[in-house]
Amino acid sequence: MTGVLVTGGTGKTGAALVDQLRDAGVPVRIASRHPATADPDAIRFDWADPSTHEAALRGMDRVFLVPPVESVDPLPLVEPFLRRARLSGVRRVVLLGSAIVLPNAPSALELAAQVRAEPGWVVLRASGFMQNFLRPHPLGERIHRLGEIRTAAGDGKVGWIDVRDIAASAAALLEDPEVRAGGGDFLLTGPESLSYGDTAKAITVHTGRRIRVRRIEPDEQAAAYRAAGLPAGFAAALATVEDGIRSGREDRVSTTVLDLTGLPPRTFARFVSEHGNEWRAK
Numbered sequence: 001m002t003g004v005l006v007t008g009g010t011g012k013t014g015a016a017l018v019d020q021l022r023d024a025g026v027p028v029r030i031a032s033r034h035p036a037t038a039d040p041d042a043i044r045f046d047w048a049d050p051s052t053h054e055a056a057l058r059g060m061d062r063v064f065l066v067p068p069v070e071s072v073d074p075l076p077l078v079e080p081f082l083r084r085a086r087l088s089g090v091r092r093v094v095l096l097g098s099a100i101v102l103p104n105a106p107s108a109l110e111l112a113a114q115v116r117a118e119p120g121w122v123v124l125r126a127s128g129f130m131q132n133f134l135r136p137h138p139l140g141e142r143i144h145r146l147g148e149i150r151t152a153a154g155d156g157k158v159g160w161i162d163v164r165d166i167a168a169s170a171a172a173l174l175e176d177p178e179v180r181a182g183g184g185d186f187l188l189t190g191p192e193s194l195s196y197g198d199t200a201k202a203i204t205v206h207t208g209r210r211i212r213v214r215r216i217e218p219d220e221q222a223a224a225y226r227a228a229g230l231p232a233g234f235a236a237a238l239a240t241v242e243d244g245i246r247s248g249r250e251d252r253v254s255t256t257v258l259d260l261t262g263l264p265p266r267t268f269a270r271f272v273s274e275h276g277n278e279w280r281a282k
């Protein structure tokens, strides 16, 4: 049997990818720490438990790789898996990486470099997710509860992308592992870059609920992320990222989604129109 092992297969991007691959008739294996017993394609997989890796890879010739989430040091857990994937002849790995480089996280860069170095294996450098504006992400929780965005990013802009467009791009690369590896590196963004002020305005206009933007310092942002349950190191790194956004570092868009899928990426306005009920005052 050949097919695609989808790690993070129960997450936002992975689940959308599973749907797209199934629609295209591609066999999938859905990796999760808590596999759905009713789904014959589901398998138990835990980055922290290497004994689950071999069975997950068995027979699969392609992998969608969502590294351990909320970690600034993913490499120690992923490196043995990559070694095993090379040995078992995996032809394509598509790594869900980030356009936004976390400070103090050299192992995430090393992980991307290791994937890129393998012929046919590719890295998606995804921009900020539009789905961060939905619960349970701390940003979405705050908008829902208080009608407020707190940010240290000032007027800095981000090329927000809908995870469904990341999934569609990944599907294009995984349906046929022989094509489109390019340089092994794809910057994935939405069609425009927007500040938090722009996003608040878009939600306000659509829902009629006024969403305020409160400017805070990176220290306060880190404390807020910790209070929302993120590990301290990851919370600090995310807060520093906002400083980078403020300086304009993430103000960029690419044509990759259109190039890979033949369809333009979804706009933030469309995303908002599809999720209006999420933010309307109760």
Ligand SMILES: NC(=O)c1ccc[n+]([C@@H]2O[C@H](COP(=O)([O-])OP(=O)(O)OC[C@H]3O[C@@H](n4cnc5c(N)ncnc54)[C@H](OP(=O)(O)O)[C@@H]3O)[C@@H](O)[C@H]2O)c1
Pocket (backbone or CB within 6 Å): 007, 008, 009, 010, 011, 012, 013, 014, 031, 032, 033, 034, 045, 046, 047, 048, 066, 067, 068, 069, 070, 096, 097, 098, 099, 100, 126, 127, 128, 129, 132, 163
């Ligand atoms: N949010 C952004 O703006 C942004 C931007 C660029 C890149 N990214 C990257 O996107 C990734 C997250 O993607 P997503 O939002 O689609 O995922 P998500 O919805 O947060 O879901 C996380 C997935 O990871 C799995 N998972 C968590 N811990 C695991 C473990 N120990 N072993 C195996 N699987 C585990 C979960 O599966 P189970 O719970 O079922 O085990 C779930 O399927 C992160 O690596 C992040 O760095 C995010």
